[in-house]
Amino acid sequence: MSDQPLTLAVFEEFQRRLFESIDTRFDRNDARFDSIDTRFGVVAFRFDALDRRFDEFEKKVDSRFDEVAGQIDGLAHRMLGLEEEFVFVKEALKGLEAGAERLESGQRDLMAAVHGLDERLSRVEKRLDDLVAREPRYASREEVESLKARMEALKTQIENLEKRVDRA
Numbered sequence: 001m002s003d004q005p006l007t008l009a010v011f012e013e014f015q016r017r018l019f020e021s022i023d024t025r026f027d028r029n030d031a032r033f034d035s036i037d038t039r040f041g042v043v044a045f046r047f048d049a050l051d052r053r054f055d056e057f058e059k060k061v062d063s064r065f066d067e068v069a070g071q072i073d074g075l076a077h078r079m080l081g082l083e084e085e086f087v088f089v090k091e092a093l094k095g096l097e098a099g100a101e102r103l104e105s106g107q108r109d110l111m112a113a114v115h116g117l118d119e120r121l122s123r124v125e126k127r128l129d130d131l132v133a134r135e136p137r138y139a140s141r142e143e144v145e146s147l148k149a150r151m152e153a154l155k156t157q158i159e160n161l162e163k164r165v166d167r168a
Contacts, residue, residue, distance in 0.1 A: 107165045114158050114165075121154060 132144060 110161065110165050114161055117154075118158060121151060125151060 128144070128147060
């Protein structure tokens with residue numbers, strides 16, 4: 001430190017230089033803060049853009065989700081309908097199977113009856129042929145032909161019954 005006396009002019013000069021130095025430093029800091037503020041503005045603009053993009057994306061996802069949820073609901077309704085239909089079809093099949101069993105049983109009975117009638121008719125024809133052969137005077141030719149015609153009609157009826165049974 002110097003031994004010189006401190007005058008008002010020296011003090012004012014010191015004060016002026018000090019304040020200029022401080023003002024310069026504040027101006028530089030202000031410039032730096034302005035630069036940082038500009039950068040924050042750019043970042044804020046980017047965040048705003050990202051917010052808008054996320055909002056649009058969220059709307060799209062929500063609409064797609066609603067669409068998928070609607071489709072799933074539709075499928076669920078269709079599945080319930082199919083399930084109900086399956087139950088009805090299953091019950092109808094049980095009824096048809098029971099009917100087919102009864103029909104098969106009836107067919108067997110009918111076939112047995114047709115075979116019995118066929119055997120009986122064969123015995124009647126044989127007896128008739130034997131009777132005519134032993135005693136030609138008992139039966140006239142017309143009666144025999146009439147009986148044969150009736151037998152043919154019975155055979156035709158039997159064949160028709162067998163066809164109906166075969167179709168069932």
